[in-house]
Amino acid sequence: MTFYKTKVRFLIFIASLGISLLSAQDQEVVISIDKLSSDVYMLTGQGGNIGIYVGQKNVFMIDDQFDRLSDKIKAAIASLTNKPVAFLFNTHMHGDHTGGNANFNTDLTTLVAHNNVRKRVMANQQKRLDDKKITEAYYSKMLPEVTFSEDITFYDNHETIMAFHVHNAHTDGDAMVYFVTNDVIHMGDTYFAGRYPYIDLKSGGSLQGYIDAHKKALMVISEETKIIPGHGRPSTKKELESYVSMLEDLKSKILAAIAAGESLEEVKSNNSISAAYDSTHGNGYIKPEVMREIFYKSLKSE
Numbered sequence: 001m002t003f004y005k006t007k008v009r010f011l012i013f014i015a016s017l018g019i020s021l022l023s024a025q026d027q028e029v030v031i032s033i034d035k036l037s038s039d040v041y042m043l044t045g046q047g048g049n050i051g052i053y054v055g056q057k058n059v060f061m062i063d064d065q066f067d068r069l070s071d072k073i074k075a076a077i078a079s080l081t082n083k084p085v086a087f088l089f090n091t092h093m094h095g096d097h098t099g100g101n102a103n104f105n106t107d108l109t110t111l112v113a114h115n116n117v118r119k120r121v122m123a124n125q126q127k128r129l130d131d132k133k134i135t136e137a138y139y140s141k142m143l144p145e146v147t148f149s150e151d152i153t154f155y156d157n158h159e160t161i162m163a164f165h166v167h168n169a170h171t172d173g174d175a176m177v178y179f180v181t182n183d184v185i186h187m188g189d190t191y192f193a194g195r196y197p198y199i200d201l202k203s204g205g206s207l208q209g210y211i212d213a214h215k216k217a218l219m220v221i222s223e224e225t226k227i228i229p230g231h232g233r234p235s236t237k238k239e240l241e242s243y244v245s246m247l248e249d250l251k252s253k254i255l256a257a258i259a260a261g262e263s264l265e266e267v268k269s270n271n272s273i274s275a276a277y278d279s280t281h282g283n284g285y286i287k288p289e290v291m292r293e294i295f296y297k298s299l300k301s302e
């Protein structure tokens with residue numbers, strides 16, 4: 001009996017610790033706003049960067065971070081405009097870009113994404129539904145309502161918003177969104193500014209597709225274009241160009257190691273491969289060793 005009580009008290013302690021840590025973490029999240037052009041803003045909080053275009057009558061929104069941050073994100077948008085969000089576009093399926101879908105999905109808002117985003121969000125949310133973590137209503141509100149395979153274009157007064165799919169880059173459902181008149185592009189997680197990229201090989205991503213995605217973006221943008229990366233600070237074409245050179249250099253070094261018969265373990269522990277970039281790009285979520293592992297596995301499977 002005593003043991004039981006102690007155990008219960010211990011579990012209550014752990015549970016309350018968990019709750020207080022979680023709420024402390026949420027309280028710390030502040031949504032900051034960067035104005036990138038006359039009508040386009042970047043919102044940073046926790047998770048992927050959000051793009052906001054304030055149009056003639058409505059707002060076009062790109063990505064929505066985590067479910068628990070939706071109220072803060074709505075407040076940040078309300079500080080810019082009182083126009084409703086007409087479209088919410090998901091650059092890909094990861095939870096730090098689509099987590100708020102259900103909270104933003106009202107009769108006024110249409111969710112748009114690549115076909116494979118809907119498939120993967122559906123599969124992930126089905127698991128949560130089976131585990132009774134979400135309701136049937138929440139499940140259906142999480143899903144993109146309009147999907148496309150290659151590209152889709154939106155028109156708003158003088159602005160043309162071009163969204164286009166890039167194949168097997170960060171995942172198998174990535175799309176970039178380019179605001180032609182405002183000259184701003186949101187690259188989703190096909191670009192991690194100032195840090196090594198995460199490439200989700202299990203969800204159809206690949207290093208070659210990632211590099212090809214950058215080359216496609218470079219063809220579309222100009223020296224003046226503002227780039228919203230999936231993670232990291234707003235960037236320029238020059239910065240994206242030097243990022244692609246880095247990826248190509250790392251790719252050729254890891255290919256050479258593969259040709260020399262180096263194993264995954266050898267490449268993972270071989271610091272010299274990425275020594276030139278580790279101090280500038282190796283301090284993010286993806287550490288140098290993890291980057292070398294992902295690149296090795298991706299190149300090996302091609």
Ligand SMILES: [Zn+2]
Pocket residue numbers: 092094170189
């Ligand atoms: Zn992602």
